[in-house]
Amino acid sequence: MTHKRPDGRKSDELRKMSAKVGVVPNADGSAMFAFGDTVAIAAVYGPRLLHPQHMQDPSTGILRVNYDLLSFSVSDRKKPGPNRRAQEISKVTEWALLPVLELKEFPNTVIDVQIYIIQADAGTRTAGINAASLALAHAGIPMKDLVCSVAVGKQDKELIVDLSKEEEDFEEGEGATDFPIAKIANKDAFTLVQLDGKISPDLVPEALSIAAKACEKVYDVQKKALKDEVEREAKG
Amino acid sequence: MTRQIDNKEEVISEKAERKVVVPGEVIVVGEDYLPGDGARREGEKVVSSRFGLAEIVGRVIRVLSLFGTFIPRRGNVVIGRVTDVTFRGWVVDVDAAAAGFLALDECPRFINPDEMDRFLGIGDIVSAKIWNVKTKGSDLTLDGKGLGKLEGGFIFRVIPSRVPRIIGREGSMVGLIKEKTGCQITIGQNGWIWIKGNTSDAEIRARKAIEFVADKVLVEGLTEKMEAWFEKNK
Amino acid sequence: MAMDIANLTKERLKAMFAEGKRFDGRKLDELRELEIETDISNKAEGSARVRLGKTEVLVGIKLGPGEPYPDSPERGNLTVSAELMPIASPRYQAGPPEFNGIELPRLVDRAIRESKMIDLDKLCIKAGEKVWTVYIDIFPINDDGNLIDAANIAALVALKIARVPEITKEGKVDHDKEAKDKLPLSKDIAPVSFSFFKLGNSIIVDPTREEAEACDARITFGLSKSKDKYLINSCQKKGEAYFTGEELAKMSSMLPDLYEQVNEKLKKFL
Numbered sequence: 001m002t003h004k005r006p007d008g009r010k011s012d013e014l015r016k017m018s019a020k021v022g023v024v025p026n027a028d029g030s031a032m033f034a035f036g037d038t039v040a041i042a043a044v045y046g047p048r049l050l051h052p053q054h055m056q057d058p059s060t061g062i063l064r065v066n067y068d069l070l071s072f073s074v075s076d077r078k079k080p081g082p083n084r085r086a087q088e089i090s091k092v093t094e095w096a097l098l099p100v101l102e103l104k105e106f107p108n109t110v111i112d113v114q115i116y117i118i119q120a121d122a123g124t125r126t127a128g129i130n131a132a133s134l135a136l137a138h139a140g141i142p143m144k145d146l147v148c149s150v151a152v153g154k155q156d157k158e159l160i161v162d163l164s165k166e167e168e169d170f171e172e173g174e175g176a177t178d179f180p181i182a183k184i185a186n187k188d189a190f191t192l193v194q195l196d197g198k199i200s201p202d203l204v205p206e207a208l209s210i211a212a213k214a215c216e217k218v219y220d221v222q223k224k225a226l227k228d229e230v231e232r233e234a235k236g
Numbered sequence: 237m238t239r240q241i242d243n244k245e246e247v248i249s250e251k252a253e254r255k256v257v258v259p260g261e262v263i264v265v266g267e268d269y270l271p272g273d274g275a276r277r278e279g280e281k282v283v284s285s286r287f288g289l290a291e292i293v294g295r296v297i298r299v300l301s302l303f304g305t306f307i308p309r310r311g312n313v314v315i316g317r318v319t320d321v322t323f324r325g326w327v328v329d330v331d332a333a334a335a336g337f338l339a340l341d342e343c344p345r346f347i348n349p350d351e352m353d354r355f356l357g358i359g360d361i362v363s364a365k366i367w368n369v370k371t372k373g374s375d376l377t378l379d380g381k382g383l384g385k386l387e388g389g390f391i392f393r394v395i396p397s398r399v400p401r402i403i404g405r406e407g408s409m410v411g412l413i414k415e416k417t418g419c420q421i422t423i424g425q426n427g428w429i430w431i432k433g434n435t436s437d438a439e440i441r442a443r444k445a446i447e448f449v450a451d452k453v454l455v456e457g458l459t460e461k462m463e464a465w466f467e468k469n470k
Numbered sequence: 471m472a473m474d475i476a477n478l479t480k481e482r483l484k485a486m487f488a489e490g491k492r493f494d495g496r497k498l499d500e501l502r503e504l505e506i507e508t509d510i511s512n513k514a515e516g517s518a519r520v521r522l523g524k525t526e527v528l529v530g531i532k533l534g535p536g537e538p539y540p541d542s543p544e545r546g547n548l549t550v551s552a553e554l555m556p557i558a559s560p561r562y563q564a565g566p567p568e569f570n571g572i573e574l575p576r577l578v579d580r581a582i583r584e585s586k587m588i589d590l591d592k593l594c595i596k597a598g599e600k601v602w603t604v605y606i607d608i609f610p611i612n613d614d615g616n617l618i619d620a621a622n623i624a625a626l627v628a629l630k631i632a633r634v635p636e637i638t639k640e641g642k643v644d645h646d647k648e649a650k651d652k653l654p655l656s657k658d659i660a661p662v663s664f665s666f667f668k669l670g671n672s673i674i675v676d677p678t679r680e681e682a683e684a685c686d687a688r689i690t691f692g693l694s695k696s697k698d699k700y701l702i703n704s705c706q707k708k709g710e711a712y713f714t715g716e717e718l719a720k721m722s723s724m725l726p727d728l729y730e731q732v733n734e735k736l737k738k739f740l
Contacts, residue, residue, distance in 0.1 A: 024612050025524050026559050026679075028305050037512065041611070043557040047305060047333045048472070051563075058371060061333075066556070071607040072514035072530025075645045080553055080607065100259070102285070107371040109333040114557040116609070118528065119511040137259055137287040140304020140397070142274075144285060145260030186260045223258050226287055230256045230302060233451055317473050331473050359477040390482035392493075392680070393473075428473070436491045439482075443493060 005155070006166045012210060014150065014162040014217055019130070019225035021138045029139025031225065033131035035162055037121035042131035044139040046111035061106030065094040067115040067128050074120045089125045090115075096129050096149065096182040096192035102142040111141060122165040123151050129182050129192065134222050138229070146222050147191060148215035149182035152207045154199055159207055161214045174198050181211045185219045188212075253292045257284040263297055274299030289453070302453055306332045306396040306426040308374045312366045313383070315391060315424030316376070321353045328362060331393070331426050334373035338364060342377040344384070361386045363422050363430065382422065389420070389432025392443060396427035398450040401458070408459060409449060416466045417442040441469065472560035475683040480669075483684045487672035494678070499724060501676045504735045506623065508631050515649065516632025520624040522676065524614035529624035530607050531632040531653075535641055538594070538601040546593025546601045550579035552608035552621065559613040559679070575608060577663065577706060578621050581692030582606070584703035585661035588629065592654035600641055602634065604653070615679040618690055622663040623732065627739045629653060630660075660740050661694040661703060664728045666721045668711055673721065675728065686711035689718075693725050695733075700726045
């Protein structure tokens with residue numbers, strides 16, 4: 001028996017995605033990525049010299065991610081400035097992206113990734129990772145592959161994909177489980193794995209398999225955004 | 237992707253096949269191919285290691301970057317801005333991850349160490365060649381044709397990877413722009429370009445022309461299009 | 471990208487401006503193309519995105535219930551904040567704000583507050599205890615010069631479309647109820663700002679980042695139009711160079727035309 005989702009989506013159906021590259025002309029690379037009403041933008045600056053000097057690593061470049069919500073992206077105004085949640089998401093996003101980057105070619109440098117959520121409706125960290133992955137590629141950073149991210153979840157007993165805010169707040173039965181993941185697009189490699197809720201261990205393989213399939217759809221959207229940018233330029 | 241050979245000058249590589257690829261995308265399958273810059277081998281497949289234009293020339297596969305910052309390489313001619321004068325030489329911002337350094341003895345004529353900032357002061361612009369790349373930065377020299385302090389005119393930036401387009405095959409594109417505007421033009425591989433003309437209008441036109449060319453990454457027959465552009469934009 | 475302006479480029483721009491020329495073909499007193507979009511975030515009480523050429527700024531309006539100031543127990547509060555986020559320019563670094571980051575919200579604050587566009591006295595919830603605070607939050611996304619004027623337009627539009635949320639009995643914002651009332655705004659006051667930049671003896675309007683970095687001084691005027699009168703509500707000069715009396719008079723006289731340049735696009739939001 002399939003659980004009915006509030007917006008009528010099937011359990012393996014993602015919200016409408018949109019993505020665009022080059023949204024911040026000053027940046028070396030930039031992108032917007034949206035899952036339904038959740039909109040993230042990311043900009044990449046670098047590789048550039050890392051200040052202060054004592055933070056430089058002579059053996060490799062460093063990835064520095066700064067994620068935050070804009071004050072008016074959420075219902076209760078978020079006071080400008082970093083908070084713990086944002087700092088944690090910045091760090092896990094950094095770990096989600098590092099495995100595909102080849103930073104040893106850029107010692108003593110930093111690649112700065114700025115991620116901002118303009119409108120938040122659940123899945124903000126996953127939208128942020130997708131935007132960041134696009135921005136890094138757009139910036140020409142050597143990358144083995146793209147990174148795709150989506151939140152898998154559980155509503156009561158049913159596994160679903162790309163939870164909306166309403167679904168995140170679901171409280172009946174077993175409640176909601178939020179299981180955001182990120183993976184390397186063309187590899188069986190998960191680079192972000194987080195979980196909040198209640199899930200039986202034997203559901204994990206199925207959850208990961210659903211996530212992987214959903215990521216294929218994310219990958220298609222990302223690929224198109226990058227290629228469209230070249231098309232757009234080519235047409236002059 | 238269709239290939240169009242409009243006129244000899246426009247064919248960057250006669251036997252090249254090009255397509256846009258994203259990181260991780262398979263470019264070709266086959267043991268015979270040799271992955272070059274921006275590509276890698278994964279078993280039978282040759283896969284892209286960046287977002288860019290994959291080019292297959294014979295057996296060699298490269299992926300050319302279309303965007304991104306300047307990565308200094310030995311032999312590059314760059315245009316930079318002096319940011320500091322030290323007793324040994326000048327620190328030059330070449331718009332790369334690390335700064336360039338122009339040693340006092342890399343200048344073609346003798347410069348009195350007490351008068352270094354009269355030759356090149358903070359804010360002055362040089363065209364220089366990179367003769368060595370270290371992790372701490374690039375070593376620059378003014379020993380070479382057309383290198384030295386730039387005076388007059390102005391500088392502006394294009395995406396570094398577009399520079400080959402702007403130069404054109406054997407300098408044909410920049411040569412056309414120089415001819416049509418009467419401007420002196422020096423192009424840095426780091427994306428910075430110096431223009432000096434006889435009138436403001438000529439300089440503005442030259443810059444517009446270069447920015448127009450810089451954009452057209454996939455367009456074939458660009459020289460002809462530029463001839464037409466100059467007709468339209470007198 | 472982050473290379474500081476070259477001496478020779480600055481000299482060249484000075485000469486070009488003296489001839490009345492700019493790289494993008496504009497006249498010295500011409501603004502770039504203006505694009506305005508609203509409802510950037512459905513969680514904001516009001517929001518707008520403004521593009522002035524390649525400069526892009528987002529402004530969001532949030533309303534929150536809070537305590538009034540002791541000397542104005544029945545008046546609402548206005549807070550303008552801005553962050554020069556590193557996303558907008560290779561020049562911005564994370565950390566404590568440098569002067570530009572402090573100046574931007576203060577200038578926007580002055581232009582709006584002094585115009586008296588918002589009737590703060592109508593934002594009282596319970597006298598002496600609870601009033602609305604109007605938060606105007608400014609986020610530059612791409613700095614290609616003239617953030618201040620772009621931010622002012624965005625703030626103006628965001629305020630014009632903003633709505634006051636419903637309140638629960640406990641005095642908290644009720645997110646489930648649809649906000650119906652618009653902000654108590656004066657119908658005919660619409661403050662914007664115009665910044666003039668000086669290089670040599672030339673004065674230009676709406677510079678790109680390249681042009682702005684060459685200039686020696688800037689002066690920003692907050693201007694509003696009420697019925698058919700133009701009123702200067704605020705003014706601030708920045709930078710080392712000076713302005714002559716003649717230049718100041720000239721700039722003041724240019725303001726109405728500039729206002730009308732912007733009004734074309736602005737009209738439908740007012």
